[in-house]
Amino acid sequence: MTAAHETDLLIVGAGPAGVATAVMADSLGMRSTLIEADQVGGKLHHIGALDNMPGNWQTGPALAKALATDVARITESTRCRLLRGRAVRIDGHDHHVEVVLDDEQVLTAAAAVVATGVTALTPVHTDWVTVPENFWAPPLWRASPEDLHGATYVIGADRPLGTWLRAHPHVERTLNVLCPPEDDYKAAEVAMDDRVQMLPVFRVAVTKSRHDQGWEVQAESRGGERIGYTAGTVLNNLGSRPSALEGLVQGPDGYCPPDQQHPQILIAGDLRSARFQRIITAQGSGAQAALARYYGTALTTA
Ligand SMILES: Cc1cc2nc3c(=O)[nH]c(=O)nc-3n(C[C@H](O)[C@H](O)[C@H](O)COP(=O)(O)OP(=O)(O)OC[C@H]3O[C@@H](n4cnc5c(N)ncnc54)[C@H](O)[C@@H]3O)c2cc1C
Structure with a gap:
């Protein structure tokens, strides 16, 4: 030295x-x-x-x-x-x-x-998620069950999903996971947990709901359909x-x-x-x- x-x-x-x-x-x-x-x-x-x-x-x-x-x-x-x-x-x-x-x-x-x-990663770094200007979704890994209000939509199926489910074994809340094709192999790791509802999608657009409470989520499913969801909470799990x-x-x-x-x-x-x-x-x-x-x-x- x-x-x-x-x-x-x-x-x-x-x-x-x-x-x-x-x-x-x-x-x-x-x-x-x-x-x-x-x-x-x-x-x-x-x-x-x-x-x-x-x-x-x-x-x-x-x-x-x-x-x-x-x-x-x-x-x-x-x-x-x-x-x-x-x-x-x-x-x-x-x-x-x-x-x-x-x-x-x-x-x-x-x-x-x-x-x-x-x-x-934030939606700005991806090409399959569109969000309004100044949109910020808390990362799933930092979210506590008390932070979740109404229907909860998770953007992306990265590994913190499994960690979150293991960390909160008694929380009975459905996580609706918007899963792009590139996350399919990670989604398989949590497939057995019935608190997860996988929504296989190609694209997602998030907008603020009309009454400024929660979010509207427009998804293009893998079958090519356009489906709308209303979310109380949107979480970032993009990786x-x-x-x-x-x-x-x-x-x-x-x-x-x-x-x-x-x-x-x-x-x-x-x-x-x-x-x-x-x-x-x-x-x-x-x-x-x-x-x-x-x-x-x-x-x-x-
Ligand atoms: C939700 C979640 C669950 C996980 N679960 C597991 C698990 O169950 N088992 C497992 O083995 N691994 C798990 N991991 C992965 C594990 O956390 C990482 O592999 C590990 O922490 C990597 O260590 P690191 O020191 O390389 O980086 P980090 O832990 O990311 O540490 C990097 C440090 O650098 C600091 N830093 C960053 N930029 C700068 C800068 N410019 N100047 C000064 N400081 C800076 C940061 O503040 C941070 O303290 C998980 C990760 C997450 C996010």
Whole structure:
């Protein structure tokens, strides 16, 4: 590690991947700055029920709390610093990396790990949903049962649907899911739950209802019919897109392949690709990024 910089490693994002990077870096004696725009734990705060995490973790917030304790512990050892801020740009140079924050602060280090994950897609990013200007539907993953009023329509059948149903096993409410063909394989995962009514559609247009209460949903079914629904609540479940920083190399799908970045810039967690988006793989890739930097090896996993 060079001593020319304030720190050895800049880590952008303190979700499971970024925290695993920081913990592993600390255990190797590396200095790091962990930059987080929101809360330590990232998406974990929105996972009401977990069933694939070794260690008997049953909810995301419980694991997020444990990660926050890890961060508190390693920041006590002056090697790791937690910095609240939003990174907007990253640049790799011959012997250092620069990360620019939205307040124009510039941080430098010998290397950086970017673990900013993904962010929610909105109707603006799709070609099968039309919505009025300034339309905003809350993401399904953040909706609590008390937020749902009247008939509930969910745009898209992305995986948070299964998580929501597992997290609220006793809520007896029908979720009418407007499902485009590309989500059919995900819809199959919740087909057994009789609280889900799948509405296979090609296109959907949402407008405000005449009395300004709720929404009108016009759908083009797979059979080519036009069907109108009246919704009290419309929720966004369209999926996600990568939260890439300016300066990273992005593939055609917007993700940031680790093996195509500047040699001093490593990518961990969900930002790597649409595949393998799980907590444990995020943690593994974060730990691996710290080890790769420590041993000076290339990171080729995607
Ligand atoms: C509803 C839902 C249910 C899920 N259920 C499961 C499940 O049951 N099991 C499972 O294994 N996985 C599940 N996942 C997936 C899992 O949450 C992710 O794979 C995992 O959180 C990815 O970790 P990450 O660190 O790569 O990204 P994230 O958890 O997204 O963390 C990224 C962090 O980076 C921060 N950040 C973003 N941009 C910036 C920036 N520019 N500057 C500074 N900080 C920034 C964010 O605030 C965030 O804290 C679920 C996801 C969702 C949304």
